[in-house]
Amino acid sequence: MKKIYSEIITIGDEILYGHILDSNAQWLSLELDKLGLTTKKRITIGDNEEIILKTLKESIINNHLIIITGGLGPTNDDLTKKCLTKFFKSKLVLNKEALEEIKNLFQSRNLELTKKNKSQAMLPECAKKITNPNGTAPGMWFEKNSKIIISLPGVPYEMKEIVKKYCLKMIHSYFNPQVIFHKTIKTIGIGESWLADMIRNWEKNIKKNIKLAYLPSIGQVKLRLTATGKDKIVLKKEINEEIEKVLPGITKYVYGYDNEKIEECVAKLLIKNKKTIAIAESCSGGLLSHKLTSISGSSNYFVGGIISYSDSIKNNELKISKTILKKHGAVSEEVVKNMAKNIRIKFQSSIGVASSGIAGPTGGTKEKPVGTIWIAYSDSKGTIAKKLKFSKNRSLNIQLTSLSLLNMIRIYLIKRS
Amino acid sequence: MKKIYSEIITIGDEILYGHILDSNAQWLSLELDKLGLTTKKRITIGDNEEIILKTLKESIINNHLIIITGGLGPTNDDLTKKCLTKFFKSKLVLNKEALEEIKNLFQSRNLELTKKNKSQAMLPECAKKITNPNGTAPGMWFEKNSKIIISLPGVPYEMKEIVKKYCLKMIHSYFNPQVIFHKTIKTIGIGESWLADMIRNWEKNIKKNIKLAYLPSIGQVKLRLTATGKDKIVLKKEINEEIEKVLPGITKYVYGYDNEKIEECVAKLLIKNKKTIAIAESCSGGLLSHKLTSISGSSNYFVGGIISYSDSIKNNELKISKTILKKHGAVSEEVVKNMAKNIRIKFQSSIGVASSGIAGPTGGTKEKPVGTIWIAYSDSKGTIAKKLKFSKNRSLNIQLTSLSLLNMIRIYLIKRS
Numbered sequence: 033m034k035k036i037y038s039e040i041i042t043i044g045d046e047i048l049y050g051h052i053l054d055s056n057a058q059w060l061s062l063e064l065d066k067l068g069l070t071t072k073k074r075i076t077i078g079d080n081e082e083i084i085l086k087t088l089k090e091s092i093i094n095n096h097l098i099i100i101t102g103g104l105g106p107t108n109d110d111l112t113k114k115c116l117t118k119f120f121k122s123k124l125v126l127n128k129e130a131l132e133e134i135k136n137l138f139q140s141r142n143l144e145l146t147k148k149n150k151s152q153a154m155l156p157e158c159a160k161k162i163t164n165p166n167g168t169a170p171g172m173w174f175e176k177n178s179k180i181i182i183s184l185p186g187v188p189y190e191m192k193e194i195v196k197k198y199c200l201k202m203i204h205s206y207f208n209p210q211v212i213f214h215k216t217i218k219t220i221g222i223g224e225s226w227l228a229d230m231i232r233n234w235e236k237n238i239k240k241n242i243k244l245a246y247l248p249s250i251g252q253v254k255l256r257l258t259a260t261g262k263d264k265i266v267l268k269k270e271i272n273e274e275i276e277k278v279l280p281g282i283t284k285y286v287y288g289y290d291n292e293k294i295e296e297c298v299a300k301l302l303i304k305n306k307k308t309i310a311i312a313e314s315c316s317g318g319l320l321s322h323k324l325t326s327i328s329g330s331s332n333y334f335v336g337g338i339i340s341y342s343d344s345i346k347n348n349e350l351k352i353s354k355t356i357l358k359k360h361g362a363v364s365e366e367v368v369k370n371m372a373k374n375i376r377i378k379f380q381s382s383i384g385v386a387s388s389g390i391a392g393p394t395g396g397t398k399e400k401p402v403g404t405i406w407i408a409y410s411d412s413k414g415t416i417a418k419k420l421k422f423s424k425n426r427s428l429n430i431q432l433t434s435l436s437l438l439n440m441i442r443i444y445l446i447k448r449s
Numbered sequence: 450m451k452k453i454y455s456e457i458i459t460i461g462d463e464i465l466y467g468h469i470l471d472s473n474a475q476w477l478s479l480e481l482d483k484l485g486l487t488t489k490k491r492i493t494i495g496d497n498e499e500i501i502l503k504t505l506k507e508s509i510i511n512n513h514l515i516i517i518t519g520g521l522g523p524t525n526d527d528l529t530k531k532c533l534t535k536f537f538k539s540k541l542v543l544n545k546e547a548l549e550e551i552k553n554l555f556q557s558r559n560l561e562l563t564k565k566n567k568s569q570a571m572l573p574e575c576a577k578k579i580t581n582p583n584g585t586a587p588g589m590w591f592e593k594n595s596k597i598i599i600s601l602p603g604v605p606y607e608m609k610e611i612v613k614k615y616c617l618k619m620i621h622s623y624f625n626p627q628v629i630f631h632k633t634i635k636t637i638g639i640g641e642s643w644l645a646d647m648i649r650n651w652e653k654n655i656k657k658n659i660k661l662a663y664l665p666s667i668g669q670v671k672l673r674l675t676a677t678g679k680d681k682i683v684l685k686k687e688i689n690e691e692i693e694k695v696l697p698g699i700t701k702y703v704y705g706y707d708n709e710k711i712e713e714c715v716a717k718l719l720i721k722n723k724k725t726i727a728i729a730e731s732c733s734g735g736l737l738s739h740k741l742t743s744i745s746g747s748s749n750y751f752v753g754g755i756i757s758y759s760d761s762i763k764n765n766e767l768k769i770s771k772t773i774l775k776k777h778g779a780v781s782e783e784v785v786k787n788m789a790k791n792i793r794i795k796f797q798s799s800i801g802v803a804s805s806g807i808a809g810p811t812g813g814t815k816e817k818p819v820g821t822i823w824i825a826y827s828d829s830k831g832t833i834a835k836k837l838k839f840s841k842n843r844s845l846n847i848q849l850t851s852l853s854l855l856n857m858i859r860i861y862l863i864k865r866s
Contacts, residue, residue, distance in 0.1 A: 047491075061464075106641070246526070330758070335758060
């Protein structure tokens with residue numbers, strides 16, 4: 033089975049200037065990979081006719097499929113449609129179906145159609161229109177010498193809906209891609225080099241058609257195994273056999289696979305063990321609650337939380353006595369333990385957790401420099417606290433605090449269940 | 450003054466597969482732009498020797514500066530250093546200074562040096578080492594025919610520190626870039642087409658050396674003005690004059706400029722008006738509190754919050770009577786108004802805000818479908834509620850709820866001060 037190569041082109045000055053993050057290209061890579069296509073390259077270029085045309089010319093040589101996002105807006109800085117019309121030596125004509133769809137969209141939102149929006153129904157004659165259910169810029173499908181170019185709007189939720197609803201099926205039935213299978217082991221609480229040393233022997237003996245990659249991110253390391261071949265079921269079996277071999281040595285660091293987030297792992301453990309949780313956050317400021325409620329069905333385990341930013345809230349709501357606050361300071365083992373225990377009792381949950389620390393960049397002292405953070409876990413069997421030492425970076429400290437708390441919940445849910 | 454062109458190359462299968470988001474390229478684009486360099490293209494390729502070498506060969510032709518990130522890790526899937534050694538026909542030699550730095554880093558973390566980490570001190574002979582204060586893979590600076598190639602590790606907080614501490618100065622003193630000046634007007638509460646219609650006449654008459662771009666994102670539209678020329682002070686003046694002209698027509702939608710976030714605008718307004726805030730979150734689940742506490746100095750205005758996920762917390766903590774909850778349901782004008790008012794009184798803050806809605810994807814009814822959300826604002830002058838209708842997407846609904854609340858706080862802080 034031959035490989036199908038794809039290239040993703042992102043068009044927009046705003047991306048090149050760095051003013052916005054290109055999350056579209058990542059999402060598209062992921063979807064194409066799932067289909068079995070190989071993205072060989074991604075390119076980002078500006079709103080410049082000459083460069084767009086040159087890139088199209090070069091990209092079509094080495095690839096079977098090109099997906100372009102961006103530059104389809106109703107405003108004057110958008111050039112993609114113009115360039116594609118030129119590239120295919122076509123001309124712009126009114127697409128009645130597209131106009132109808134745009135009209136319906138505006139009607140459903142109770143809005144009046146502007147002239148600019150109407151112009152979005154003008155498409156190159158050689159293009160097949162792809163419906164955009166969430167916006168006014170239709171997608172376009174071009175075919176030339178058995179190669180496909182797809183042009184999509186840059187607004188992520190418009191682009192994704194078009195791809196999910198129409199493009200993936202169209203791509204799959206046009207090409208007949210070979211099979212790639214990935215599985216990613218997600219670890220927390222261990223650094224990349226230590227993990228690499230720990231699994232060195234296993235790594236040396238991995239099957240030839242399986243590739244291993246270490247993917248470090250904040251507080252976590254992912255191990256991605258990628259197998260290529262003909263049969264998805266065989267590849268899946270081969271990868272699972274390799275995972276069986278490596279798992280015993282690293283099991284306490286592994287919280288999940290593939291796209292599972294640590295908060296999803298914790299949510300599953302809470303539901304499985306029929307536990308509920310309440311959260312008292314100081315330095316993490318609501319991020320842990322946000323993470324645990326970002327999951328659909330979170331009302332099954334998440335009772336509620338208190339963000340006790342000021343000492344008076346710690347005192348009034350969480351019953352931390354003024355004496356303790358004065359003696360030990362808000363960032364202390366005593367306070368964080370009481371926060372976790374008292375939120376559990378007050379909110380009548382099985383588990384209470386808490387954070388209190390100096391997120392920075394200001395507020396540090398010699399004894400408690402910025403990055404000093406206490407976290408705690410409390411259930412009917414007792415309350416445990418842990419001191420963390422992070423960086424001077426506020427955002428990083430907030431992120432790492434909520435990650436560490438999630439890992440703490442995971443560990444004690446397993447230990448005490 | 451001639452333009453200095455740069456290209457950013459991201460190396461890593463994990464990026465092409467779409468398994469991680471390439472935030473490095475965005476950040477680098479932004480920094481290069483600030484220096485006055487023009488990023489003409491960004492390319493992402495995989496861990497593949499042939500493709501890396503081919504890309505280097507092509508990229509060096511059209512650019513003055515190439516920055517490469519990724520592929521410098523201690524593990525076997527990392528190929529960038531090997532490729533650069535080949536590209537420059539150099540050889541790997543031990544860089545004693547680099548070894549010393551790696552040793553010091555491990556000592557400061559109380560960790561033992563592994564063999565893999567030691568190998569990271571082997572650098573191409575022709576490269577200038579750039580210290581990596583946060584990690585074990587040094588940056589590298591190569592020079593050939595007045596063109597520069599910089600290779601940096603892919604871990605964002607290592608890469609950024611190297612660039613901020615060393616590379617920017619090195620790049621600036623090597624090239625003598627022309628000046629680009631941007632200013633971005635940030636709007637909320639109006640769509641792209643309406644905004645475009647509203648400012649059409651102004652757009653037609655913008656100065657020739659100034660370019661306008663519309664950048665829509667979730668719930669917001671940014672207007673970016675970009676001026677190119679010789680003198681930063683002149684460009685700044687020209688852009689500010691254009692902004693003066695357009696501002697009167699759109700002022701109620703404008704909350705800030707450039708990188709200012711809506712939560713920063715709200716924080717500034719709270720501090721300026723000497724107001725404090727407390728938050729009762731139901732469907733937004735902590736995200737609004739997180740946003741308002743992500744800003745350094747937030748303890749000056751943020752008193753605290755309650756995440757009243759369950760009805761019992763709404764009843765016990767926020768004193769919403771069971772009768773009201775039963776009669777109107779938790780997602781109702783009555784409940785959300787009481788939540789905002791009661792959190793304000795309980796936490797003794799000047800302002801109280803609240804959210805209650807059906808984030809989805811489940812939990813909707815015919816009368817209250819998924820995406821039905823109530824928000825409220827309360828101060829000593831009274832309590833206002835607003836009904837929102839969003840999508841079926843949980844994450845989007847949570848994001849839009851917290852954005853709408855931030856905008857509501859902004860509007861009433863201005864109106865009532």
